[in-house]
Amino acid sequence: MTHSVCVIGAGRIGRIHASNFAALKGAAVRYVVDPVAEAAEALASAVGARPAGLEEALADPAVHGVAICSATSTHADLIEKAAAAGKAIFCEKPVALDMERTLKSVEAVKKAGVPLFLAFNRRFDPQFAALRKAIDGGSIGKVEMVQITSRDSAPPPASYVATSGGLFKDMMIHDLDMARWLLGEEPVLVSAVASCLVDPAIGAEGDVDSAAVTLQTASGRICQISNSRRAVYGYDQRIEVHGSEGLAQAGNVLENTVRISGVQGTTDARLLDFFLERYAGAYKAEAAHFLEIMEGKSKPLVSGDDGVQALKLAEAAAKSLATGMAVAP
Amino acid sequence: MTHSVCVIGAGRIGRIHASNFAALKGAAVRYVVDPVAEAAEALASAVGARPAGLEEALADPAVHGVAICSATSTHADLIEKAAAAGKAIFCEKPVALDMERTLKSVEAVKKAGVPLFLAFNRRFDPQFAALRKAIDGGSIGKVEMVQITSRDSAPPPASYVATSGGLFKDMMIHDLDMARWLLGEEPVLVSAVASCLVDPAIGAEGDVDSAAVTLQTASGRICQISNSRRAVYGYDQRIEVHGSEGLAQAGNVLENTVRISGVQGTTDARLLDFFLERYAGAYKAEAAHFLEIMEGKSKPLVSGDDGVQALKLAEAAAKSLATGMAVAP
Amino acid sequence: MTHSVCVIGAGRIGRIHASNFAALKGAAVRYVVDPVAEAAEALASAVGARPAGLEEALADPAVHGVAICSATSTHADLIEKAAAAGKAIFCEKPVALDMERTLKSVEAVKKAGVPLFLAFNRRFDPQFAALRKAIDGGSIGKVEMVQITSRDSAPPPASYVATSGGLFKDMMIHDLDMARWLLGEEPVLVSAVASCLVDPAIGAEGDVDSAAVTLQTASGRICQISNSRRAVYGYDQRIEVHGSEGLAQAGNVLENTVRISGVQGTTDARLLDFFLERYAGAYKAEAAHFLEIMEGKSKPLVSGDDGVQALKLAEAAAKSLATGMAVAP
Amino acid sequence: MTHSVCVIGAGRIGRIHASNFAALKGAAVRYVVDPVAEAAEALASAVGARPAGLEEALADPAVHGVAICSATSTHADLIEKAAAAGKAIFCEKPVALDMERTLKSVEAVKKAGVPLFLAFNRRFDPQFAALRKAIDGGSIGKVEMVQITSRDSAPPPASYVATSGGLFKDMMIHDLDMARWLLGEEPVLVSAVASCLVDPAIGAEGDVDSAAVTLQTASGRICQISNSRRAVYGYDQRIEVHGSEGLAQAGNVLENTVRISGVQGTTDARLLDFFLERYAGAYKAEAAHFLEIMEGKSKPLVSGDDGVQALKLAEAAAKSLATGMAVAP
DSSP, X not given: OXXXXXXXXXXXXXXXXXXXXXXXXXXXXXXXEOSSHHHHHHHHHHHTOEEOOHHHHXXXXXXXXXXXXXXXXXXXXXXXXXXXXXXXXXXXXXXXXXXXXXXXXXXXXXXXXXXXXXXXXXXXXXXXXXXXXXXXXXTTOSEEXXXXXXXXXXXXXXXXXXXXXXXXXXXXXXXXXXXXXXXXXXXXEEEEEEEXXXXXXXXXXXXXXXXXXXXXXXXXXXXXXXEESOOTTOOEXXXXXXXXXXXXXXXXXXXXXXXXXXXXXXXXXXXXXXXXXXXXXHHHHHHHHHHHHHTTSOOOSSOHHHHHHHHHHHHHHHHHHHHTBOBOO | OOEEEEEEOOSHHHHHHHHHHHHSTTEEEEEEEOSSHHHHHHHHHHHTOEEOOHHHHHHOTTEEEEEEOSOGGGHHHHHHHHHHTTOEEEEESOSOSSHHHHHHHHHHHHHHTOOEEEEOGGGGOHHHHHHHXXXXXXXXXXXXXXXXXXXXXXXXXXXXXXXHOOHXXXXXXXXXXXXXXXXXXXXXXXXXEEEOOSOHHHHHTTOOSEEEEEEEETTOOEEEEEEESOOTTOOEEEEEEEETTEEEEEOOOBSOSEXXXXXXXXXXXXXXXXXXXXXXXXXHHHHHHHHHHHTTSOOXXXXXXXXXXXXXXXXXXXXXXXXXXXXXX | OOEXXXXXXXXXXXXXXXXXXXXXXXXXXXXXXXXSHHXXXXXXXXXXXXXXXXXXXXXXXXXXXXXXXXXXXXXXXXXXHHHHTTOEEEEEXXXXXXXXXXXXXXXXXXXXXXXXXXXXXXXXXXXXXXXXXXXXXXXXXXXXXXXXXXXXXXXXXXXXXXXXXXXXXXXXHHHHHHHHHHHSSOEEEEEEEEEOOSOHHHHHTTOOSEEEEEEEETTOOEEEEEEESOOTTOOEEEEEEXXXXXXXXXXXXXXXXXXXXXXXXXXXXXXXXSHHHHTHHXXXXXXXXXXXXXXXXXXXXXOHHHHHHHHHHHHHHHHHHHHTBOBOO | OOEEEEEEOOSHHHHHHHHHHHHSTTEEEEEEEOSSHHHHHHHHHHHTOEEOOHHHHHHOTTEEEXXXXXXXXXXXXXXXXXXXXXXEEEEESXXXXXXXXXXXXXXXXXXXXXXXXXXXXXXXXXXXXXXXXHHHTTTTOSEEEEEEEEEOSSOOOHHHHHHHOOHHHHTHHHHHHHXXXXXXXXXXXXXXXXXXXXXXXXXXXXXXXEEEEEEEETTOOEEEEEEESOOTTOOEEEEEEEETTEEEEEXXXXXXXXXXXXXXXXXXOOBOOSHHHHTHHHHHHHHHHHHHHHTTSOOOSSOXXXXXXXXXXXXXXXXXXXXXXXXXX
């Protein structure tokens, strides 16, 4: 039996998820919903779906799941509507930029009894998944310290920053989720230091572009996160986990394996430059996971509560930065 | 306009090429031809094609190209029939195991005036393509010496060896093609040394499983090839090219980027173990290339003549091994 | 002309410095001073010196420099005595564990007008020196963020911890000095998180064994330091510096370049396990630098004031840990 | 007891060996012999020796060993004289460039009953020694195929080439010795291909500058050697050994561990550029080994017979190149 998805949002990330669902044996895209008719039509045509309005799509009992890929500000409403319609929900992170709205949506989902899968892509990245598997397999003993390096290749425009929720909620929230996932315990302390070093326009929006956050769990495990909005050498995504019996490191993914040795030394290829390339495998794995959820074979590996916890950490980081104190999330 | 392919052979490699054509915008699989009806039907159903007999498929003017993925012994006949039918031809290497049959088929193709693309997958591998691009871009100056390391992860069964044509024609022929492609000049001298070190059953078939071949071009460029039928650490596929101004190396592809440090040292992930994984990207690129050929936008990057030249080198290697002399191909 | 050194302290580090001075063209060891007569005699004999009492050695005008390699608690006194005797001073870090005593000694040295070289070994490590040189050469643009990873291979005995001054003053002080050296600006903010994860006996002494400290300079540059008292895979000493135009990383030093590939993957050699091996090159460079100081050709690259600043940062880290606040050093 | 060495030859390599002997506890340099008086005096003064004539030095019973570091053409005579004087002999490779002279000297040494240590430095290189140790420890199972890459960073002047004995005897002889050492069996077949690609002046002297040689042992083990007189990226010295259960690779030694990532990719430091730097550790280990020989604690790890075998392989390579046939050494 094929499970059908309605994809909401025909922008960049919507196109990726739609084509992954379309390529997946057992899944199909039935509708594409987007207020921009041309975008909806183009994507629908590419994936064997048809454009539709939200209400029509949600009313169709042949739709098993809804993939929310629209602007962040619309996520909470759409989650609630999809929940009311009894659909399985796939939602790009975050639920919302404020806690109250987030909690309300998550509550609505629980009441409706539908599964909500919050698409924190990094948990599905083959590199980080292999890292976690190695740790779970005991290869480094008990986790003690985690270091997460996460740098965008280039800063976003200031206009994006203005509505992004700020670095902690927009960018570091991925790393905060990784930290929770790898520490194996909830952080009880958050301490943040941050600066505007990359682009003064980001500072003018009241945001930072370079940040260092430290987390600590109740048993004392520690995580350091380093964020920058610029890395001219490519999208820098590395994690290392230090344990009682060893060290596990997930490295960057290079464009290819070619090395050139010349008078200056030996040069490896560039890093994959952009999150869409770097996490292409993660997006495919997310689609496969959501299919299993629709099929009732799996519970969401990232739930609405995970979104709540990550948001709490991001808010704690912002508060720590503002007060100069380590704060409890 | 969509270009339609008839895939001949519904075995392992046929399934790969068929699904790549099916996934390619602008291409479709129209027929699957295989004497085993269940295999033909299963593959046809998976790629939106229908099973058919060879004559029916070749007679259909809606078929633009034929992808020959059947047993080696059938290639030459099929090439000739497809050429007679005026189809563009995609053929798994080799054309044939003997030179006479190979030349006859290549001649038939030339007379028919159809394009023949001989699918030497390594030219399409993203790693080796990046290597070649770096060399063409001048990053190492003039090519002087090439080293090709090519080791299967595990030896084939002796029954396979019996009909394979032997290591030089079955396995090293890929490396001989790489050598021609990277040396930038035709080899004029071939010198071979080989042994049976891995599996006595291979020796019992009159074949070798470990071989070292050296090629030299008229201007003196040198290539060393190392082959083994076993590499317990994975499918070992590396090339390095030494030039007047530097060294370019294409390395192996690992399962992931995770490194584990423990008391024994630091361990990287295994190599991709199998040619179907390692060259998955190459197969996709081959399909895309053949689509361009069918569209008339591109000439085959590997022609029947390339197949002839590689076979000549393989035959020369066998002769050198038998005589203890460096021989001209 | 040969410049003569009096080495005070014939323990492990004294033996290293003494033999480096002895091997250095232009330098000689004239006296070894140690209350344990056998130790003084053994070392003196090995380096062509003779054992002597402190007063005798300081009174000898043929002694140009004094190398203080004795227990930490004796450093301040010895610095003052050597300064009073007009000798150039080489002193193992730290001057003292408390600020008052440190400032008093540094003041005495300034009054005496003698050079004091505080031997922070990492500034002389060939890896970190090459890192600094690359940064100074402009290879990564303007420094923005520094990450320092520093892990001992095994925890010290609790008895050592009891008199060590604690992790921040004993171990992280090296990293704090590296941070100052690489940030290019003084930190104005220090924020610390720490735990006892490795050995409860360390906690019983009131110390921590795992720590994460973040520094920030006035212009906003950020440094994260990670310390652990245990790394079963070897002495883990890495620094990376992220700048406006690139990333510079100084990696660990391995026992050798041999890699073994087997069914489990590919394994590199262990890290050098111990600071005496890892920093052997640094100790030689320190001796050479001190010779240049004695010869009047160079000023100390690490002064008493550098020791004061590093100690301030260590004290600020301890205060931040105690208060949960980011503090100014 | 100190064992005294007479160093013959005060050139580049003589200075290295002399200073290593001088720095070695238990060894001393007593005489330096060189027809250029200034050179002999300068070196003697630097290592605590005195200049002397050959006869005087050999007549002195306080001399335990002779280190022959003079021009190749003098080696055989000096070996015979030192043997006649009953001294332990350390001799830079080769004994002589022709087989007859080599055999005569080796015979003289055997008759005299003195130890002759032929200083093939690579057996003492820490990287290759670790490689051999890993193999001996069983980490790759049974040795099957060896690949040796050996490239000088820059070609020698044609004047050097004229008297060098040619690439096979001058340069590849090191690799031929490595091959014997790592194959664990004597080669019974040698096949050579070579060109002049780097410098026509080398060709004008009748020599080659780029060569590929294949060896095979009686049980079928295979070794490929690649030589070039130029590698602009540094002195390229790598060996890999493929066995029934894995692969062992000894890599190049870099100037430092610093990596710079920028828009072009990630660049590692250059290789050590010159054999004197790359093999500095090997020369020290040779001195220590010769001291053990003088002390009677060890037999030479490389004997005159090893020199004979390596020369036989070099001559066989030259013959194979001339005849186009694989030849028995």
